[in-house]
Amino acid sequence: MATDTPRQTLTTPVRATGSVVGPWRAMALRMEVLWSWYRRYWRANLYSSGLQPLLFLGAMGLGLGSQVKDGSFLGGITYLQYIAPSLLVSGIVATAVNEAGHPVLSGFKWKQDYVAVVATPITPQQLYGAQLLWIVLRLSISAVIYGLAAALFGAWTGPGVLLALPLAVFTGAACAAPVMAFAAVTRGEGHAFVALNRFVVLPMTLFAGTFFPVDRLPGPCLPLVWISPIWHGNELVRAVTLGGLSPLPALGHALFLVAMLVTGMLAGRRSFYRRLVI
Amino acid sequence: MSRTEAGFDDTAVVSARGLKKRFDSFEAVRGIDFEVARGEAFGLLGPNGAGKSSTMRMIACTSPRTGGTLRVLGMDPQTHGPAIRARIGTVPQTDNLDMELTVRQNLQTYGRYFGLSRAHVRDKAVELMEFARLSDRADDEVQPLSGGMKRRLAIARGLVNDPEVLLLDEPTTGLDPQARHLLWERLFRLKQSGVTLILTTHYMDEAEQLCDRLVVMDGGLIVAEGSPAGLIEQYSTREVLELRFHPGTQTRYVSAVEDLAERVEVLPDRLLLYTKNADATAARVSERDVRPLSSLVRRSTLEDVFLRLTGRTLVD
């Protein structure tokens, strides 16, 4: 395999040079290709991966925060410090859902690079795994940028932020995994993702404890909050930055997100296979 | 150079027995048998919907069979898909090249999926761009390339792992004559270097140019098999006499010429007389006072075979 001398003309193929690599290396190879694409276009992605959550932090944390009169729920911290962890979560989840939606459908339908990849020794399952890992990598970059920039605003109250960043990325991954599975079974033009953003992601961002405590909501709405991944992520991230969460509920929140991630991955592997091998 | 000297094994590269493919209620391939020998150029001919592409996808291990047996390079695609794909090359019907990367990057990134080292794909990309006559567009994005260039790049990409078998699904559909001839010439060179070619096409000239042996498929079954010359001999006559008349009047002359040919076909403005010696037939036609507007003597082609076997009616 590999390093024979460069040949000037096509030579008689005795034996093909391709070989099957293990699953982890296969995913690494696929991510390497995504990286070479990203290197060409990273500048355009800077905005959504770093700037947008910061703008929200400025507008809502500082601007709107200056108007908050009833600060009883803040317990001594500023409104900016209250929403900095939760804005991290909802920003990461929004990016995760976007990256898992349209770009994945395009891999099957418009760009068709997934179709090209499964003609090589890479399997659909490895392709799914690589795409999920790639999204996690992108989310991690976003989280670090946000973490650093929010620090400049004085938005963090302690070293808990170092735990908050991976927890937010984990929440994002738990959302990306099932959305990728959904993208793989989407046949149309991707209008479903618009509906997903409007009817699921946006209400979650607005009502699941990002901007105000969920106890301000009428009681019958609470079950909807309980099934929102953003709420579970918010609770976890606030717990590590601001404290005040006992171990048992924390475990519950973490288990909810783990269950979402695992179910999403199982469904995703299956739906990728079924879409590509027919 | 004999095959044994080069270290080849002589077993079939692809062998199918009773191969079937069913999608829900529709059976695309209904039990076919064929073998492809190493170094051979093998063609799958047939109208749209005949089952060619389904067969190709099964060989390429991206579509599980629903019946029969299939061996590619001696392995079962169902259980050894990745191992087979590592040793074959695929050129799909629609170019799924990465439009946002350059020509060079397309070749290099694809090569990496085959576990090839960076140094190897770097050199291989240069070699393949030369082969595909794309060297001067190496660092251009793919999007603005012409259809012929894109197809050559797709073929070059399929060769990145030095495949033993190259699968081509309608390689020249939609290309202009210059682009087609350049492509044929490159494919011929590949064949000479020992790559087994398996291609689907509905262009008869393409099949005659490239294929050592071919099968004609229709309705999910193989309806004929042989070399281009053998098929013509078996299913058509050596020559064809075409008699042109004013449209609509041609039917009047059928009875007058019927016994002069092995077979007469009636088209809207002409009669086709399938015969061994068209010049002699033409002489006898004029003896009978049949006066066509014009007449044409030509050799029988694969197209005649194809239309005879699969009919003239539109299949879509």
Next chain:
Amino acid sequence: MTEGTPPTRIPAAGVPHARPAVAGRPVGGGPLLRMLPSSSYAGLSFRLVERSVLLYSRAWLVLVSGVFEPLFYLLAFRVGFSSLIGDVTGPDGRPMSYVAFVAPALLVASAMNGAVYETLSIFYKLRFDRLYDAVLATPMGTLDVAIGEISWAVLRSGLYATAFLGVMAAMGLATSPWALLLIPTALLIATAFAAIGMVCATLLRSSSQFDYIHAVVMPMFLFSTTFYPMSVYPPSLRWLVELSPLYHGIELARGLSAGTLDPTMIGHVGFLAVLAAGGLYVASRRIGKLLLS
């Protein structure tokens, strides 16, 4: 092939009213036809609107869901933020509820968002679908394309604005009859941003560059006094906010919704009208350049 009689010249059935081209003196067709080069405009822009209606009648969920987006915001402000914030100072200097303060701003902001992203989506029609190549093979011209797509975007925004105003009224947030003028305000904002979106769509090279547009639209949405009054900003920054077209739309809408008219409104309308006219001009130029090159 038969070389019989040459095809008879039948008047083309596809042209409902043939384009007049009599020695520089076009007849009929309204003022636009007389002002614009007849080669780029055939008065057929409505055909593209019909196409969009047809398209969205199959994707009605997307259309309808657009109504909900600002409603979710409104609801969030009503149940959540209002309890944190209480009353704020209205345009007439008197205190008003925070929801009533935010609602008109959300109405125009969603008109902006809807319009700019609708026309941005023509990027796909330009690059991938090659829709306009087919359209331009008919009697339709480039200006028909520009006007048709922009009209549809504006129409859609008008639909949303009307629905939103209805909800505002139901929540008791629009008490003045002047609030009806929120709809023309939304249409004006939509026209300006639809034209700008179209210009951007012709300039983009890759879909990943959509982020550049988000990077302009989102700050405008967040910082054009949508969620809090101008007094939050230090005086040295206020001129920057005044550059935002959305700010002028919001000022206009807030005043109308509260029923307090003042002469500065003429300035706001003027700013938006100039922007809309300029945007339309550049959009038709860009579309022409791109499609006929």
